Structures are given as structure tokens and as C-alpha cells.
Amino acid sequence: MYHSRMNSALSHASPTIFTVRFLGTGNAFAQGGKGYQAIHVTSPELTFLVDCGPTVQLIANQQGIDLSTLDAIFFTHVHGDHAFGLPFILLQMQFLGLRTRPLTIVVPTGHEEFPDQALKLAFPDVHRMGLDFPIEIRTLDPADGPVAFSNLTVQAFPMVHSVPVNGLKFDCGGVVLAISGDTTLCESIFDLSHAADLLILECSSKDHSPETPHISHEELLQLAPKLNVKRLVVVHTDGLFDPDPFYAPRDGEVLQLP
Ligand SMILES: [Zn+2]
Numbered sequence: 481m482y483h484s485r486m487n488s489a490l491s492h493a494s495p496t497i498f499t500v501r502f503l504g505t506g507n508a509f510a511q512g513g514k515g516y517q518a519i520h521v522t523s524p525e526l527t528f529l530v531d532c533g534p535t536v537q538l539i540a541n542q543q544g545i546d547l548s549t550l551d552a553i554f555f556t557h558v559h560g561d562h563a564f565g566l567p568f569i570l571l572q573m574q575f576l577g578l579r580t581r582p583l584t585i586v587v588p589t590g591h592e593e594f595p596d597q598a599l600k601l602a603f604p605d606v607h608r609m610g611l612d613f614p615i616e617i618r619t620l621d622p623a624d625g626p627v628a629f630s631n632l633t634v635q636a637f638p639m640v641h642s643v644p645v646n647g648l649k650f651d652c653g654g655v656v657l658a659i660s661g662d663t664t665l666c667e668s669i670f671d672l673s674h675a676a677d678l679l680i681l682e683c684s685s686k687d688h689s690p691e692t693p694h695i696s697h698e699e700l701l702q703l704a705p706k707l708n709v710k711r712l713v714v715v716h717t718d719g720l721f722d723p724d725p726f727y728a729p730r731d732g733e734v735l736q737l738p
């Protein structure tokens with residue numbers, strides 16, 4: 481009896497496909513003392529970041545995460561609180577990681593020059609000298625449909641914000657991780673999150689304000705029951721409201737999928 485129960489438990493245990501570590505869950509003002517947005521993901525063949533705000537290196541070091549070993553960095557959009565950690569990561573790869581293998585950087589269409597510009601502004605001397613590893617820039621556009629990256633497929637969905645934003649949906653063998661980036665309430669959230677094992681959704685403030693290109697807690701209370709997701713967590717919060725009944729992970733926290 482014991483054995484059959486144990487076997488049945490084992491047969492239902494799913495291996496971890498995505499390990500998601502939050503390396504920054506705050507907004508552009510770092511309110512609540514939270515880091516700027518960065519999400520570190522390991523999957524069977526690809527370790528990557530989704531966004532890298534300027535505090536990413538600090539929090540990664542606190543968590544014992546080596547950013548030199550990343551395979552790829554995906555950007556939802558190029559706002560400073562999601563993107564300005566990049567030159568520090570490149571610096572670390574060059575001087576501490578002694579990296580020579582290529583790094584893939586995936587940007588929304590139109591931002592192909594951003595990685596080069598960011599390094600040039602932050603560390604002009606390093607930019608002049610050149611990096612010892614190639615950077616492969618790829619663009620991702622909602623019109624592309626699902627695109628293969630190693631053994632993942634990644635699809636961009638058009639969010640609605642003050643600049644173009646790709647909500648990103650990662651699928652590895654049917655395990656699905658969806659990350660909104662910054663957005664207002666929009667129809668694309670339904671496609672982005674459909675059948676996701678985890679949706680990481682922005683929820684910036686308690687009350688809705690029409691001038692703010694973000695989702696409020698008030699709006700999310702209306703939206704959440706209509707979403708087809710196994711799990712939802714909120715990020716990019718201002719730290720000034722109680723996210724209940726939603727869960728807001730802390731900087732450094734880890735979630736595993738499925
Ligand atoms: Zn933001």
C-alpha cells in the first residue's frame with residue numbers, strides 16, 4: 481500500500497521547468513525600497529533575464545546569482561527602470577566573467593541600437609576598447625508569432641503603455657510563463673496570459689488614475705476572475721497598498737514551475 485501510494489506520488493511529480501527568481505519587483509521610483517524590475521529565469525537549456533533595471537547587479541550579488549553566465553536578456557520595453565542595468569551586466573561579463581561566448585539580447589523592434597548606446601553612455605572607455613564577446617541582437621515583434629529560442633518558444637504580445645511594450649510568453653514543452661512588462665488594462669493581456677502556469681503582471685498602484693499608463697489594484701480586482709491562468713503574481717507595485725488577494729513576491733524570492 482505504502483509503495484503504491486509512493487509510486488503514484490512520484491508519477492505525478494513534475495520536474496521543474498522554469499525557476500523564476502525576482503531580482504527587482506519595484507516601480508520606477510523604487511518605492512517601498514524595492515529594486516527596479518528584473519526577473520531571472522532558468523529553464524532546461526536557457527538561463528535568461530527578462531528586463532534588467534539598474535539595481536539588478538546589486539540584488540543578483542545579494543542572492544548569489546552570477547549574471548556573467550546568462551545566455552540571453554529579453555526586454556519588455558526600454559524604460560530606464562527595466563533596462564538601465566544592462567551596461568553593468570556587460571561590464572561584469574567582460575571583466576569578472578571573462579566571457580567570450582556570445583550573448584543574445586532581445587529587444588522590441590526599433591530598439592536594436594539600445595545595447596550599444598547604453599554601454600557607450602555608461603562606460604565610454606569600455607565601449608571604445610570593445611567587448612571580448614559578441615552580442616547577438618534579435619528583435620521580437622507581436623507580428624512574428626511564436627519564435628524559437630533554444631528549446632523555448634517565445635511570443636510577444638502588444639501591451640499598452642506610454643512606449644511600445646512586448647508582453648512576453650515563454651513556452652517550454654507546454655509549461656508557460658507570461659510576463660506583462662508595463663501596461664494598462666488591455667485586451668492583449670488575455671492572449672498573453674491564456675493557459676499560463678504563471679502570469680507575472682504589473683500592478684502599480686491602489687487606485688486607478690487615467691493619466692497613469694499602468695494597472696491599478698482596483699482594476700485588477702475586476703480583471704483577475706476573467707483570466708485563464710494557474711497562478712498570478714503582481715510586480716511593479718508602489719509598496720503603498722496591500723496587494724491582497726494577490727501575491728506580490730519580494731526581491732530575491734523564487735518560484736518554480738509547474
Ligand atoms: Zn516600469
Ligand SMILES: [Zn+2]
Pocket residue numbers: 557559641662
Ligand atoms: Zn515603463
